[in-house]
Amino acid sequence: MPGSDGNGVLCRLMDLKKYFLVPAPFSLRNLVTPPPPRVVKAVDGVNLDIVRGKTIGLVGESGCGKTTIGRLMMRAITPTSGQILFEGKDVAPMEGEELFQYRRQVQIVYQDPFTSLNPRMTVRRIIREPLEVHHIGAKEERDDRVLELMERVGLDPKIADRYPHEFSSGQVKRVAIARAIAVGPKLLVADEAVSALDVSVKAQILNLLADLQDDLGLTYLLISHDLGVVQHICHTVAVMYLGKIVELGSAEQIFKRPLHPYTVALLQSFPRMKSEAPEFRLRATLEGEIPSPINLPSGCRFHPRCAIRRPQCLDAEPALLEATPGHHAACYFPGEAT
């Protein structure tokens, strides 16, 4: 798979799979004769290199498995099979002290800071808590560290004793970022972290993330459906469809020369400013909706919605192959869709 074994790789996902069992709907018949369990293939064989100090974006429609990858990275859930090699060490079997140390390396910022921050804790306590949990610094130093972190993310230290509900969406987002970077992680998972924000607030947070990356050498895994944010901040972009990566390349490659018909359709649906993309016309490019990951289509999983499908697409699933240097697509006819 992509990339060589450079020192630059912080984390490598190898044939990562996560299947969920769905219980049968409650009914008398199902109680008497339970039907075979249904399996949701949320992540279905993902290979990905996360390069140190860079930002990698995971994009795709809801239900494509991008959040599940984030949760696997956090070890909030364990993979069904496959490996997550973080600095060469598999994360999946970790437990106890080792897992605890791993969690210090990987932190997350969620989409909705109002539900991911405890409303009964002051900003000071919220940012202090991870320091206490991980025994970072002496007790009396921690308060100074909190204030330092607040300044780092652009918050006035004077508001340290206020509660999350007193802040605007941009400010609580900064609190959530301060909490995440408090323990000095190497990888920050941003799950739709800048998606729901207003344009002007979003720009402020994007600048903050860029600054933090430059200063602290952070690596970002950005999970987002907002292609505008992704093209702006990501170095590498992975496009996911129904649990698999269908296209992988640099942001420039993905946005300027998309190869997979799904990426092409996604980009055409994504509204860009007229001044930036004068030829763009807002139009429906994909028929129907993303199919259920319980009954995956045969062959290429995208074929039912694909504009350029041919008979062979229904037989076997195309592998993710390098089409041009650094640019991979899982399609028998890369670059044909327009």
Place this chain on the structure above:
Amino acid sequence: MADRPAVLSVQDLTVDFETSQGTVNVLDHVSFELGEGEMLGLLGESGAGKSVLADAILRLIPEPPGKIAGKVLLYGTDLLQLTEAELSQIRGKQIAMIFQDPTSALNPVFRVGHQVAEPMEIHLNLGRRSALQRVVDIFRRVGIPSPESRVANYPHQFSGGMRQRVVISMGITCHPKVLVADEPTCSLDVTIQAQILELIRKLVTELQTAVLFIFNDLALISHLCQRVLIMYAGQIVEDGPVDVVFETPRHPYTQGLIRSVPRLGVRRLEPIPGHLPSVHEYLPGCRFYPRCPLPDKDATCISTRPPLELRGVGHRVACWKVRSTHAR
């Protein structure tokens, strides 16, 4: 202003709310016109008062605690002066709304067919059966597969995109002259969003309906609408053709907004400093003043609300410091 006869004319619409901390102003002398068959975009960040404006136009704001002043003229009839009974004759028939969240806009305990048929039973005096038959036709038109069986389903049996199609059906049943669409694709994936917007555009062109689109996404408005209103903290700060406003914005807020849009190959953006003021911090004059980058801003800006005045062809700007392009 609209270059076609105005269907809807909003004049000095002002909305205040009584709160425990005194009266707060949410909409401040909002004036604009919507031409026949026009697609007008209303752009603003959350908290700017967009949804309050939509609700005020349809008079959906409870009074008290709300207090509405000004005029909302639909074909010359002031909706704000009508009795509830008179209003019920118009609302849903001549002017309708597509709500933001299709999940809360539909009643979970009634079949969707019944909910979409209801306005036709009321406004068009149709019987239940013939109204339901029309719903089947409308469902087919908005692209809901197997409409005959779908009308008997409940909202939770639809996906998000399909549910939004149901809500759109509800809005267009009586062929309204004016449609207010409050972020109709807010929670949908981009591919579904494109489908829904294309659908709305097709329908309103066929029906010659004028639409007020409310969005917080600049790009969507730039493609969908002919004209745009920019709203900041309850005031309209700029109004003009989309190409003019987005190419040569005159108000410093609009300029900042456009500079904030993420782009490929740009590492650092130039966001507007500060944040949207809360309703308790609103100034009597220009509410953008605390964040305004103009070097010559002065005491007048703080004390007196800048009127929305013509500064170019069909281009109105509310700023004391922006001169007319004709004068220069």
